[in-house]
Amino acid sequence: MTGPNGRADTIRVEGVSKQFHLRHDRSLKNLVVSAFRGKDLGNSFAALDDVALTVGEGETVALLGLNGSGKSTLLKLISGVMTPDAGSVRVRGRIAGLIEVGAGFHPDLTGRENVYLNGAILGMDEATITRRFDEIVAFSEIERFIDTEVKFYSSGMFLRLAFAVAVHTDPEIFLIDEILAVGDAPFQQKCLARIRELRAEGRTLVIVSHDLDMVEKLCDRGVVLERGRVVADEDISSAVARLR
């Protein structure tokens, strides 16, 4: 597969739709009544409606749009944590996703144990994790708390460890949702510097963010979603200008 820019496609989303159900009154009486009447109590709506997106190897793409436009849902479908109701999502390459703070971490395990768990989930073998362990912990700067159960971590500490593990898994495709926002300013700068390095190394990046200044610096291309549909797919400056 070769995209319009002549580079091999790493992500190909075609005709993707995702519905969610807004449930209102779930009382037993109403469920029984609606079952008899054959009526669907759920008020379903399309979070994504016939979305197509192709990302070439080494491209840096921002998913932009107002609250509720479907950005995170699209990122979750690309990462594979959610499946579409219609259409297809194909991804080629090792993915590391930072999508929800604390996702992939077990609350009763320590930071150290979670580095092994999370590293394994992201495809690293035990020997590799052991070899990179000190570097991961040093990047996170939470050495003092590495043997504390992560249920006692703040959201910033989760982010630190999750980001540190993810960037040390040698990902070909890096997916990042808004979560960088929970880091303090120095750590955010450190993450951004690392993301720039990944970009310079030719990794593929897909970022969801409302920080237009940040994405304009990090990404080449912007995809704008509006009520679950792609309304623009263009260079980052034009895409960002639509939202300003």
Ligand SMILES: Nc1ncnc2c1ncn2[C@@H]1O[C@H](COP(=O)(O)OP(=O)(O)OP(=O)(O)O)[C@@H](O)[C@H]1O
């Ligand atoms: N698991 C879910 N169950 C029900 N509705 C959901 C679920 N996940 C998302 N939605 C709904 O789907 C729509 C799109 O949500 P999504 O999180 O993808 O938007 P977003 O563009 O990332 O928004 P934001 O900028 O606010 O983060 C929203 O109306 C949201 O309420």
